[in-house]
Each structure stands twice: as structure tokens, then as C-alpha cells.
Amino acid sequence: MIGGDVHDSKVANGLIELLPQNQFIVVDKGYDSEAIRDKVRECNSTPIIPVRGFVMWLFHIKRR
Template identity: 40%
Template structure:
């Protein structure tokens, strides 16, 4: 968890290191940096990151179908934002914030069943 003033791409390497096994990394244009792509490839994952509009290079790995499936994750984040404590980052401690996310995910999961 980063502070509000820091972009998540600054800690993307620690996040990728915490993943045990994955074939692809789906990310938005904000993560379009050559050092991130190289780091992901060194972890034996395929980066599915669209190029920025001002990019002069092409991405051979970009899979449009996989990128479109990213909306499933976006929908979960959208539903999590309905919980006020999560949306405004009410909790000061990361463990309390994480606990609230777990509880909210339980409610979302129970609602879909």
C-alpha cells in the first residue's frame, strides 16, 4: 500500500516479487515503462500493457483479448469503493485497511452466490 502522493508504479517491483506464479501481467498505460517490462520478462511473465499514445515502439506481447478481461478486476475495485471506509482510506493502519478489504470481499462474494 502506497501513500496517496506516490504512484503505484514506484513499488511495482515489490508487488511482482510477492507473486508466486503468474503467466501474464495485465496493467494500464501508466505502467508502460521499459524497466517494468524487462523486470516482468525476467520473472518469466508476459507483460500485457498497452503502449502510451506518444510511444514510438510497438508491443509484440500485447494481447487485446486478455487486456479486455481486465474489466473483471476493475469491477471488483468499483464494488469495493461502495464501502466508505475503503473508498476514503479511513483506517490509518495497513492491517486494518486490509481487514476491511477482506470483509468487503466476503460481502461481495456472498452477494454473488
């Protein structure tokens, strides 16, 4: 376990490595980052992570 003053996303790589190999890894939008998605893919899994509102807004603006 990690201390209450450390957000899980800061230690996500280590946590992901501890998971058994799965086809999909589903996590909260608090883990929305390309680095975390890349780590999940390195473990031969597919990341299922909802994007944060601001990220969706940027995506919408860039598509115009």
C-alpha cells in the same frame, strides 16, 4: 499498501515480486516502461501493457 502520494509505478518492482507466478501479467498503460516489462520477464511472465499514446506516436514516426 503505499501512500496516496506515491504512484504505483515507482514501487512496481516490489509489487511485481509479490505476485504469484503467472504466464501473463496484465496492467494499465500507466505502467508502460521497459524497466517494468523487464522486471515482469525476470519473473518468467509475459507483460501485457498497452502503450501510451505518445509512445505510439514516436514508434510511428521512427518507422517512416
